[in-house]
Amino acid sequence: MKQLVLIGIAALAAILFMPAQANSQVREKAEELLQAVITDKTEDTPADTLTVQEKLRQDSIRMQELELQVQEMKLNEIVLRTELNDVRNIHITTDSLKKAEQQRRIDSLRTLTPGVPLVIDDDTLLTFYTKKGGLSAHDRAENAARQILHIGKDLSLKIDSVYPFDSELMTDIMYGDKVLFSVTDQDALWQNTAREELARTYCTIVSEKIQTLKKEHSILQIAKQVALFVLVLVVQYLLFKLTNYLFRKLRRQIIWLKQNRLKSITIRDYEFLNTHRQGRVLIFFSNMLRYIVLLIQLTFSVPMLFAIFPQTENLAIKLFSYILEPVKMVLKSVIDYIPNLFIILVIYYCIKYIIKGIQYIANEIESEKLKITGFYPDWAQPSFNIIRFLLYAFMIAMIYPYLPGSNSGVFQGISVFVGLIVSLGSSTVIGNIIAGLVITYMRPFKLGDRIKLNETTGNVIEKTPFVTRIRTPKNEVVTIPNSFIMSSHTVNYSASARQFGLIIHTTVTIGYDAPWRQVHQLLIDAARSTPGILSHPKPFVLETELQDYYPCYQVNAYIKDADQLAQIYSDLHQSIQDTFNEAGVEIMSPHYYAKRDGSASTIPSDYLQPADISDKK
Numbered sequence: 001m002k003q004l005v006l007i008g009i010a011a012l013a014a015i016l017f018m019p020a021q022a023n024s025q026v027r028e029k030a031e032e033l034l035q036a037v038i039t040d041k042t043e044d045t046p047a048d049t050l051t052v053q054e055k056l057r058q059d060s061i062r063m064q065e066l067e068l069q070v071q072e073m074k075l076n077e078i079v080l081r082t083e084l085n086d087v088r089n090i091h092i093t094t095d096s097l098k099k100a101e102q103q104r105r106i107d108s109l110r111t112l113t114p115g116v117p118l119v120i121d122d123d124t125l126l127t128f129y130t131k132k133g134g135l136s137a138h139d140r141a142e143n144a145a146r147q148i149l150h151i152g153k154d155l156s157l158k159i160d161s162v163y164p165f166d167s168e169l170m171t172d173i174m175y176g177d178k179v180l181f182s183v184t185d186q187d188a189l190w191q192n193t194a195r196e197e198l199a200r201t202y203c204t205i206v207s208e209k210i211q212t213l214k215k216e217h218s219i220l221q222i223a224k225q226v227a228l229f230v231l232v233l234v235v236q237y238l239l240f241k242l243t244n245y246l247f248r249k250l251r252r253q254i255i256w257l258k259q260n261r262l263k264s265i266t267i268r269d270y271e272f273l274n275t276h277r278q279g280r281v282l283i284f285f286s287n288m289l290r291y292i293v294l295l296i297q298l299t300f301s302v303p304m305l306f307a308i309f310p311q312t313e314n315l316a317i318k319l320f321s322y323i324l325e326p327v328k329m330v331l332k333s334v335i336d337y338i339p340n341l342f343i344i345l346v347i348y349y350c351i352k353y354i355i356k357g358i359q360y361i362a363n364e365i366e367s368e369k370l371k372i373t374g375f376y377p378d379w380a381q382p383s384f385n386i387i388r389f390l391l392y393a394f395m396i397a398m399i400y401p402y403l404p405g406s407n408s409g410v411f412q413g414i415s416v417f418v419g420l421i422v423s424l425g426s427s428t429v430i431g432n433i434i435a436g437l438v439i440t441y442m443r444p445f446k447l448g449d450r451i452k453l454n455e456t457t458g459n460v461i462e463k464t465p466f467v468t469r470i471r472t473p474k475n476e477v478v479t480i481p482n483s484f485i486m487s488s489h490t491v492n493y494s495a496s497a498r499q500f501g502l503i504i505h506t507t508v509t510i511g512y513d514a515p516w517r518q519v520h521q522l523l524i525d526a527a528r529s530t531p532g533i534l535s536h537p538k539p540f541v542l543e544t545e546l547q548d549y550y551p552c553y554q555v556n557a558y559i560k561d562a563d564q565l566a567q568i569y570s571d572l573h574q575s576i577q578d579t580f581n582e583a584g585v586e587i588m589s590p591h592y593y594a595k596r597d598g599s600a601s602t603i604p605s606d607y608l609q610p611a612d613i614s615d616k617k
Contacts, residue, residue, distance in 0.1 A: 144181040152213020162207040164199040171199040435482035449494035493562035501558035509589040523555040526579040
């Protein structure tokens with residue numbers, strides 16, 4: 001009986017200590033065996049009728065059956081354990097392959113995915129690469145930053161520790177009972193580490209940052225910041241007062257210098273700056289210097305005031321960058337522009353000395369020290385001006401690519417706009433310039449020549465690329481566009497007078513009763529006695545018309561000084577009157593309206609023969 005009990009206990013132990021993954025059939029057999037033992041025990045009560053030997057035999061048989069069943073169960077257990085190990089190995093292999101595949105994908109995405117940094121006060125604590133549930137990496141970073149800032153800026157005296165809380169799928173980073181953020185297996189794969197180790201690293205980083213924020217936003221720290229703020233304001237106020245005091249003293253010193261020491265600055269006979277103007281200039285520069293000093297003080301004090309408090313520290317940096325960035329940009333641009341500046345200077349000085357050389361040659365030609373066949377001296381300066389203009393245009397074209405901002409679209413657009421305006425509005429100007437060039441090389445007149453342009457007569461006093469100015473005998477200055485001169489006819493008195501002698505002429509009408517030979521002689525004598533008329537070539541007289549009542553005599557004479565044309569004409573007319581009066585010849589043009597005696601003749605008696613006179617008598 002005891003053996004049966006022991007076998008039942010063994011079967012029960014096999015059931016209890018069997019692995020959870022064992023086959024359900026083995027469990028059922030063990031339960032059946034235990035139930036049979038219990039049943040045999042209950043059936044032992046009427047066994048008194050059986051012999052002892054029979055019972056022993058039955059027990060031995062039963063014992064053998066149980067041993068066989070236990071052996072079978074052990075074999076089944078061994079088979080089941082082998083199957084379970086195989087399944088476990090398969091799962092482990094599958095998990096490792098899956099993790100390796102995920103790691104490979106993460107490595108391939110690492111160069112393409114920058115991640116979302118968790119930034120607190122410009123300090124990057126960590127980086128999120130994956131989402132968690134419905135939260136993207138960006139949302140996770142924002143939520144974590146909000147939680148950390150809220151805890152760090154809390155003025156309560158209670159301080160908790162940061163610790164990790166592990167669960168089956170993730171590890172929460174906790175502060176007291178608050179979840180700051182969670183670390184997943186995917187986060188650990190991105191960092192090439194285990195989840196628990198990554199969580200401990202994040203706990204250390206976040207804990208240090210919270211401690212830093214607590215120190216920055218403590219009541220003592222705020223009191224220090226307020227005190228420092230007040231101190232900066234007081235120092236800046238004192239600097240303002242000191243600066244104004246020093247510049248008021250400087251102003252009084254300038255006024256004293258103006259009244260006692262300063263002297264007028266003169267250039268030759270021109271008073272460039274008197275003492276009053278010098279004082280005003282000095283006061284102006286002193287005021288400008290005062291404003292600059294105050295601006296420099298504000299440049300440093302205002303960012304310092306904003307930098308005292310963490311909430312406005314970024315604004316202080318921005319304000320300071322607004323001031324420094326333009327200065328840095330200008331200095332950097334100047335330094336970067338130095339090579340181009342040297343190139344521009346080389347081009348400028350090369351063109352400058354080339355122009356000086358050409359100007360020297362032009363002056364030599366103009367002074368007729370250097371003579372070139374076919375090139376007139378009066379062409380020297382206009383040709384020099386044209387060459388100088390072309391050289392300057394060439395210089396500008398060479399310098400243009402090296403100018404700052406020449407590659408910008410705005411600069412090029414302005415250049416095109418200005419060129420368009422000039423081209424549309426300068427057609428008349430360009431026409432006058434071209435006409436001025438043509439007039440220069442046609443040489444219809446020179447400076448000082450006496451010319452007649454349509455109804456205007458006078459001396460040329462100025463020739464420009466646009467206009468020509470003439471002074472009339474009445475001292476009237478007439479400005480004539482060069483394009484008008486090109487379309488009009490021009491009479492040059494001085495050119496003929498210099499080369500051949502200018503012929504002046506005037507017409508006199510004398511009655512038929514005066515002998516023509518006498519009139520000719522009187523006119524020639526009058527011309528010779530006139531100042532300004534050349535004796536050689538000789539004056540001559542032409543009879544231009546024979547009118548009904550009188551002939552027309554034209555006296556012609558040569559002169560050299562065309563500028564005195566009006567005076568010579570006046571003198572000639574006076575001389576003609578004097579000469580004719582001395583000869584007793586009346587200067588008149590008779591007109592006959594009364595009936596006259598037909599026997600009288602207007603033919604001078606010197607021309608009539610004595611017989612003709614007697615016949616008439």
